[in-house]
Amino acid sequence: MSRDVTVFKPRRDRGSLTVPLSITNSGKKRASYQVEVRITGPGGFDATVRVDTGAVALYPGTSWPTELTVKDPGKPLPDNPVVSIVKNNKRELQS
Template structure:
Protein backbone atom coordinates (compact mmCIF):
# COMPACT_ATOMS: atom_id res chain seq x y z
CA UNK A 1 0.00 0.00 0.00
CA UNK A 2 1.30 3.39 -0.87
CA UNK A 3 1.65 6.18 1.63
CA UNK A 4 -1.11 8.17 -0.08
CA UNK A 5 -3.55 5.25 0.13
CA UNK A 6 -2.82 4.72 3.85
CA UNK A 7 -3.37 8.41 4.49
CA UNK A 8 -6.72 8.30 2.73
CA UNK A 9 -7.90 5.35 4.84
CA UNK A 10 -6.87 7.07 8.07
CA UNK A 11 -8.72 10.22 7.11
CA UNK A 12 -11.84 8.19 6.21
CA UNK A 13 -11.80 6.44 9.66
CA UNK A 14 -11.42 9.76 11.48
CA UNK A 15 -14.35 11.23 9.56
CA UNK A 16 -16.52 8.25 10.48
CA UNK A 17 -15.67 8.73 14.19
CA UNK A 18 -16.68 12.39 14.06
CA UNK A 19 -19.97 11.46 12.35
CA UNK A 20 -20.86 8.93 15.04
CA UNK A 21 -20.05 11.42 17.81
CA UNK A 22 -22.24 14.02 16.16
CA UNK A 23 -25.12 11.59 15.90
CA UNK A 24 -24.78 10.73 19.62
CA UNK A 25 -25.19 14.34 20.72
CA UNK A 26 -28.46 14.69 18.77
CA UNK A 27 -30.09 11.55 20.29
CA UNK A 28 -33.75 12.09 21.49
CA UNK A 29 -34.07 11.63 25.30
CA UNK A 30 -36.26 8.84 26.67
CA UNK A 31 -39.75 10.05 27.46
CA UNK A 32 -39.70 8.32 30.83
CA UNK A 33 -36.60 10.19 31.91
CA UNK A 34 -38.29 13.56 31.33
CA UNK A 35 -41.51 12.74 33.29
CA UNK A 36 -41.93 14.69 36.55
CA UNK A 37 -43.28 12.65 39.46
CA UNK A 38 -45.74 14.61 41.57
CA UNK A 39 -45.79 14.00 45.32
CA UNK A 40 -48.68 11.87 46.50
CA UNK A 41 -51.36 13.98 48.23
CA UNK A 42 -53.05 12.66 51.36
CA UNK A 43 -56.83 12.92 50.94
CA UNK A 44 -58.99 12.98 54.07
CA UNK A 45 -62.26 11.14 53.64
CA UNK A 46 -65.31 13.36 53.40
CA UNK A 47 -68.62 12.67 55.16
CA UNK A 48 -69.79 10.52 52.28
CA UNK A 49 -66.64 8.38 52.50
CA UNK A 50 -66.96 8.10 56.28
CA UNK A 51 -70.54 6.92 55.91
CA UNK A 52 -69.43 4.42 53.29
CA UNK A 53 -66.69 3.12 55.57
CA UNK A 54 -69.14 2.75 58.45
CA UNK A 55 -71.54 0.92 56.15
CA UNK A 56 -68.75 -1.43 55.13
CA UNK A 57 -68.20 -2.41 58.80
CA UNK A 58 -71.53 -4.07 59.70
CA UNK A 59 -69.86 -6.40 62.15
CA UNK A 60 -68.80 -3.48 64.34
CA UNK A 61 -72.28 -1.91 64.36
CA UNK A 62 -74.02 -5.23 64.94
CA UNK A 63 -71.74 -5.93 67.88
CA UNK A 64 -72.68 -2.59 69.46
CA UNK A 65 -76.42 -3.26 69.03
CA UNK A 66 -76.09 -6.75 70.48
CA UNK A 67 -74.25 -5.35 73.51
CA UNK A 68 -76.97 -2.73 74.12
CA UNK A 69 -79.68 -5.41 73.88
CA UNK A 70 -77.86 -7.63 76.39
CA UNK A 71 -77.46 -4.72 78.83
CA UNK A 72 -81.17 -3.89 78.58
CA UNK A 73 -82.16 -7.51 79.24
CA UNK A 74 -79.84 -7.69 82.23
CA UNK A 75 -81.30 -4.49 83.66
CA UNK A 76 -84.87 -5.79 83.30
CA UNK A 77 -83.86 -9.04 84.97
CA UNK A 78 -82.29 -7.16 87.90
CA UNK A 79 -85.37 -4.99 88.42
CA UNK A 80 -87.94 -7.80 88.08
CA UNK A 81 -89.51 -9.06 91.28
CA UNK A 82 -89.05 -12.71 92.18
CA UNK A 83 -91.36 -14.87 90.08
CA UNK A 84 -92.42 -11.99 87.80
CA UNK A 85 -91.80 -12.14 84.05
CA UNK A 86 -88.95 -10.03 82.76
CA UNK A 87 -90.98 -8.64 79.86
CA UNK A 88 -92.51 -5.14 80.10
CA UNK A 89 -95.96 -4.73 81.64
CA UNK A 90 -98.91 -3.36 79.71
CA UNK A 91 -99.02 0.33 80.60
CA UNK A 92 -102.04 1.22 78.43
CA UNK A 93 -104.47 0.70 81.34
CA UNK A 94 -103.67 3.00 84.28
CA UNK A 95 -103.47 1.65 87.83
CA UNK A 96 -105.34 3.48 90.63
CA UNK A 97 -102.13 5.16 91.80
CA UNK A 98 -101.43 6.45 88.29
CA UNK A 99 -104.13 9.14 88.66
CA UNK A 100 -102.14 11.04 91.27
CA UNK A 101 -105.01 11.56 93.72
CA UNK A 102 -102.65 11.38 96.68
CA UNK A 103 -103.01 9.44 99.92
CA UNK A 104 -105.80 6.88 100.33
CA UNK A 105 -108.28 7.88 103.02
CA UNK A 106 -110.49 4.74 102.91
CA UNK A 107 -110.87 1.49 100.95
CA UNK A 108 -113.72 -0.97 100.40
CA UNK A 109 -114.69 -4.09 98.42
CA UNK A 110 -111.32 -5.76 99.02
CA UNK A 111 -109.39 -2.72 97.83
CA UNK A 112 -111.30 -2.34 94.56
CA UNK A 113 -112.72 1.02 95.66
CA UNK A 114 -110.42 3.70 97.07
CA UNK A 115 -111.34 7.14 98.42
CA UNK A 116 -108.56 9.69 98.68
CA UNK A 117 -108.03 12.63 101.01
CA UNK A 118 -110.52 15.45 100.40
CA UNK A 119 -109.21 18.55 98.66
CA UNK A 120 -110.41 22.07 97.99
CA UNK A 121 -110.78 22.86 94.29
CA UNK A 122 -112.18 26.21 93.22
CA UNK A 123 -114.08 26.65 96.47
CA UNK A 124 -115.55 23.13 96.39
CA UNK A 125 -114.74 20.21 98.68
CA UNK A 126 -113.93 17.17 96.53
CA UNK A 127 -113.28 13.51 97.43
CA UNK A 128 -111.53 11.68 94.54
CA UNK A 129 -112.32 7.98 93.95
CA UNK A 130 -110.98 5.10 91.90
CA UNK A 131 -112.93 1.91 91.18
CA UNK A 132 -110.94 -1.09 89.93
CA UNK A 133 -112.76 -4.21 88.73
CA UNK A 134 -110.57 -7.15 89.74
CA UNK A 135 -113.18 -9.76 88.88
CA UNK A 136 -113.59 -11.91 85.78
CA UNK A 137 -116.75 -10.20 84.48
CA UNK A 138 -118.01 -6.68 83.95
CA UNK A 139 -119.47 -5.12 87.05
CA UNK A 140 -121.37 -2.06 88.31
CA UNK A 141 -120.65 -0.23 91.57
CA UNK A 142 -122.64 2.08 93.80
CA UNK A 143 -120.22 3.90 96.09
CA UNK A 144 -121.51 5.79 99.12
CA UNK A 145 -119.03 8.27 100.60
CA UNK A 146 -119.56 9.69 104.09
CA UNK A 147 -117.43 12.57 105.33
CA UNK A 148 -117.44 13.63 108.98
CA UNK A 149 -115.60 16.24 110.98
CA UNK A 150 -113.07 14.94 113.50
CA UNK A 151 -113.68 17.76 115.95
CA UNK A 152 -117.43 17.90 115.44
CA UNK A 153 -118.86 14.57 114.16
CA UNK A 154 -122.22 16.25 113.66
CA UNK A 155 -120.68 17.90 110.61
CA UNK A 156 -121.55 15.06 108.23
CA UNK A 157 -122.30 14.71 104.56
CA UNK A 158 -123.08 11.59 102.51
CA UNK A 159 -122.87 11.46 98.71
CA UNK A 160 -123.12 8.52 96.27
CA UNK A 161 -121.45 7.82 92.93
CA UNK A 162 -122.18 5.09 90.37
CA UNK A 163 -119.89 3.26 87.98
CA UNK A 164 -121.75 1.07 85.48
CA UNK A 165 -120.49 -1.81 83.32
CA UNK A 166 -116.82 -1.56 84.27
CA UNK A 167 -114.69 -4.04 82.31
CA UNK A 168 -112.50 -6.49 84.19
CA UNK A 169 -108.94 -5.41 85.02
CA UNK A 170 -109.75 -1.74 84.40
CA UNK A 171 -109.91 1.29 86.70
CA UNK A 172 -112.47 4.09 86.58
CA UNK A 173 -111.66 7.47 88.21
CA UNK A 174 -114.48 9.62 89.59
CA UNK A 175 -115.22 11.98 92.49
CA UNK A 176 -117.96 13.20 94.83
CA UNK A 177 -118.68 16.76 95.90
CA UNK A 178 -119.13 17.24 99.66
CA UNK A 179 -119.19 21.03 99.61
CA UNK A 180 -121.31 22.50 102.39
CA UNK A 181 -120.28 20.06 105.09
CA UNK A 182 -119.32 23.02 107.23
CA UNK A 183 -115.67 22.03 107.67
CA UNK A 184 -113.07 24.04 105.76
CA UNK A 185 -109.95 22.24 107.02
CA UNK A 186 -109.44 19.04 105.02
CA UNK A 187 -107.23 17.69 107.81
CA UNK A 188 -110.29 17.72 110.10
CA UNK A 189 -112.28 15.27 107.95
CA UNK A 190 -112.77 11.49 108.19
CA UNK A 191 -113.88 9.54 105.10
CA UNK A 192 -115.75 6.21 105.16
CA UNK A 193 -117.04 4.05 102.27
CA UNK A 194 -119.91 1.70 101.60
CA UNK A 195 -119.98 -0.18 98.28
CA UNK A 196 -122.59 -2.29 96.49
CA UNK A 197 -121.14 -4.32 93.61
CA UNK A 198 -123.28 -6.03 90.98
CA UNK A 199 -121.97 -8.50 88.37
CA UNK A 200 -123.35 -7.79 84.91
CA UNK A 201 -124.95 -11.05 83.80
CA UNK A 202 -126.01 -9.64 80.44
CA UNK A 203 -122.50 -9.30 79.04
Protein backbone atom coordinates in the same frame (compact mmCIF):
# COMPACT_ATOMS: atom_id res chain seq x y z
CA MET B 1 -114.90 -6.10 97.29
CA SER B 2 -113.81 -3.07 99.33
CA ARG B 3 -110.44 -3.36 97.64
CA ASP B 4 -112.23 -2.33 94.44
CA VAL B 5 -112.66 1.23 95.75
CA THR B 6 -109.74 3.53 96.62
CA VAL B 7 -110.42 6.92 98.18
CA PHE B 8 -107.72 9.59 98.00
CA LYS B 9 -107.09 12.62 100.20
CA PRO B 10 -109.85 15.25 99.81
CA ARG B 11 -108.91 18.78 98.77
CA ARG B 12 -110.61 22.12 99.30
CA ASP B 13 -112.16 23.63 96.22
CA ARG B 14 -114.16 26.90 96.38
CA GLY B 15 -116.26 26.26 99.49
CA SER B 16 -116.50 22.50 99.08
CA LEU B 17 -114.37 19.41 99.38
CA THR B 18 -113.44 17.34 96.36
CA VAL B 19 -112.95 13.65 97.10
CA PRO B 20 -111.08 11.76 94.37
CA LEU B 21 -111.70 8.03 94.15
CA SER B 22 -111.03 5.17 91.82
CA ILE B 23 -113.11 2.05 91.27
CA THR B 24 -111.24 -0.98 89.92
CA ASN B 25 -112.97 -4.18 88.93
CA SER B 26 -110.83 -6.90 90.50
CA GLY B 27 -113.32 -9.62 89.58
CA LYS B 28 -113.62 -11.94 86.60
CA LYS B 29 -116.89 -10.52 85.19
CA ARG B 30 -118.01 -7.09 84.02
CA ALA B 31 -119.58 -5.19 86.91
CA SER B 32 -121.18 -1.89 87.85
CA TYR B 33 -120.83 -0.25 91.25
CA GLN B 34 -122.77 1.88 93.72
CA VAL B 35 -120.49 3.55 96.26
CA GLU B 36 -121.44 5.81 99.17
CA VAL B 37 -118.77 7.86 100.95
CA ARG B 38 -119.19 9.75 104.23
CA ILE B 39 -117.00 12.72 105.15
CA THR B 40 -116.95 14.08 108.70
CA GLY B 41 -114.97 16.66 110.60
CA PRO B 42 -114.94 19.04 113.55
CA GLY B 43 -117.66 21.63 113.91
CA GLY B 44 -120.38 19.18 112.92
CA PHE B 45 -119.35 18.69 109.28
CA ASP B 46 -121.10 15.54 108.10
CA ALA B 47 -121.87 14.81 104.45
CA THR B 48 -122.57 11.69 102.45
CA VAL B 49 -122.15 11.49 98.68
CA ARG B 50 -122.81 8.70 96.21
CA VAL B 51 -121.54 7.54 92.87
CA ASP B 52 -123.16 4.96 90.63
CA THR B 53 -121.37 3.70 87.55
CA GLY B 54 -124.84 2.89 86.20
CA ALA B 55 -124.74 1.64 82.66
CA VAL B 56 -120.95 1.83 82.69
CA ALA B 57 -120.02 -1.75 83.56
CA LEU B 58 -116.30 -2.10 84.11
CA TYR B 59 -114.42 -4.90 82.43
CA PRO B 60 -112.22 -7.03 84.70
CA GLY B 61 -108.98 -5.24 85.53
CA THR B 62 -110.18 -1.81 84.40
CA SER B 63 -110.57 1.31 86.54
CA TRP B 64 -112.97 4.22 86.64
CA PRO B 65 -111.55 7.37 88.29
CA THR B 66 -114.00 10.02 89.46
CA GLU B 67 -114.38 12.89 91.92
CA LEU B 68 -117.18 13.63 94.35
CA THR B 69 -117.99 17.16 95.51
CA VAL B 70 -119.01 17.52 99.14
CA LYS B 71 -120.70 20.39 100.98
CA ASP B 72 -122.41 20.70 104.35
CA PRO B 73 -124.09 24.13 104.32
CA GLY B 74 -123.47 26.15 107.45
CA LYS B 75 -120.61 23.93 108.63
CA PRO B 76 -116.91 24.78 108.30
CA LEU B 77 -114.84 22.72 105.90
CA PRO B 78 -112.56 20.45 107.93
CA ASP B 79 -108.80 20.72 107.48
CA ASN B 80 -108.37 16.98 108.02
CA PRO B 81 -111.66 15.32 107.10
CA VAL B 82 -112.36 11.71 107.99
CA VAL B 83 -113.47 9.77 104.91
CA SER B 84 -115.15 6.38 105.11
CA ILE B 85 -116.80 4.09 102.59
CA VAL B 86 -120.24 3.31 104.01
CA LYS B 87 -121.63 1.39 101.04
CA ASN B 88 -119.98 -0.50 98.21
CA ASN B 89 -122.33 -2.57 96.08
CA LYS B 90 -120.92 -4.45 93.13
CA ARG B 91 -123.33 -5.85 90.53
CA GLU B 92 -121.78 -8.40 88.21
CA LEU B 93 -123.27 -8.74 84.75
CA GLN B 94 -124.50 -12.19 83.89
CA SER B 95 -123.19 -13.70 80.68
